[in-house]
């Protein structure tokens with residue numbers, strides 16, 4: 001790995017403390033940082049190097065997945081310097097440039113510079129422009145811009161942002177973070193398809209009934225209402241993380257591919273996604289907002305009662321979408337995707353449901369087989385399971401589903417940010433969101449955004465601690481399916497199911 005200066009905007013922020021410093025420290029423990037490494041942290045607060053380092057150390061004690069070890073800690077922290085920076089002040093960038101150059105000289109580093117923007121989106125443009133104008137971005141070595149989400153808040157703003165950044169950085173120099181792409185199981189999908197001909201053989205539309213992708217969270221809006229109440233689940237999770245998971249699932253790479261080949265395949269998936277017209281959103285999208293409920297034995301407030309949320313907010317905290325990929329591999333297989341806050345369980349998973357046997361014995365319920373499932377759990381517990389049917393050998397005759405579980409070692413799996421920072425330092429763009437994907441994702445989501453904004457579809461409520469609005473279950477029931485691994489809905493849903501069916505047909 002080439003020596004580098006890591007220039008971190010937002011060095012006193014939450015993300016830096018919770019994710020970036022712990023990730024860097026764990027990479028250091030694994031000898032995955034460049035041998036010569038310098039980090040310059042930037043923030044508005046006045047701090048000297050010593051107190052900056054002690055804040056970094058504190059964050060390691062709090063958030064590192066591995067215990068902080070005395071050995072090596074000082075060497076790690078010695079790479080850290082701090083400089084006060086007011087984002088709109090050009091003179092602060094000149095000062096920064098001097099500091100970076102001094103450190104490069106002292107450590108004999110080539111002028112490779114990684115600019116990491118861990119700041120609000122309103123600062124992306126002025127920072128990029130100032131990096132350019134100060135000369136920080138025109139040194140002899142390479143430069144990279146690592147940028148956190150959100151990348152725009154709709155199609156037009158994303159295009160404008162991209163156009164602006166492209167004056168100062170080429171597409172190859174921009175690393176758009178989507179931390180779902182850093183999750184170890186997501187990075188392992190390619191190998192799962194490639195190294196298992198049996199799995200590859202089964203992943204054909206003639207065998208698959210549907211694909212379900214779920215990202216359920218138990219947390220509510222937390223202290224982020226100022227951001228979340230303007231954004232909602234569609235922008236916060238669906239447009240980026242979940243569409244990336246869809247691409248990673250649908251892009252089955254038969255052999256080891258280059259980053260460019262992977263990007264091309266992902267782009268093809270997005271281009272093949274059947275577009276949703278605004279007037280069809282109601283038939284394929286369910287939006288919901290949580291009300292008060294009980295979660296893990298505790299009463300929790302409804303969304304509108306959370307601090308900072310507008311009294312009559314119509315912001316969605318849940319979204320479920322039915323979609324079709326209209327290409328040779330997937331035509332006819334529905335994809336169902338959902339995400340929500342304050343759901344019964346924290347789970348991020350992909351479930352592939354296989355078609356049922358040709359005939360089921362209608363008169364013998366005991367012998368009726370459940371569908372086969374391939375379940376890929378991306379977190380919080382990483383594992384893969386396969387659901388098969390077996391005859392109960394002790395009580396002869398009864399057929400029961402059994403799940404065969406394959407669990408990678410639970411200890412020692414890297415955090416998403418470790419994988420991503422390591423890749424960015426190495427110049428490997430595979431698991432970053434390319435502009436084509438981002439643009440196509442916004443394009444696909446745009447009619448839904450507009451339908452929400454114009455209130456064309458109902459905002460359903462669901463109790464905190466549930467599996468989301470009943471209507472999301474009906475969405476699948478219409479097609480003869482159900483969400484896998486949820487407890488099945490209560491019997492008395494049938495009347496509301498009828499109402500739902502009527503509202504959709506209206």
Ligand code: BG6
Pocket residue numbers: 215217236237348
């Ligand atoms: C973030 C969203 O990108 O992802 C949060 O802004 C969400 O609202 C988080 O809680 C979920 O990430 P994970 O890795 O816990 O599923």
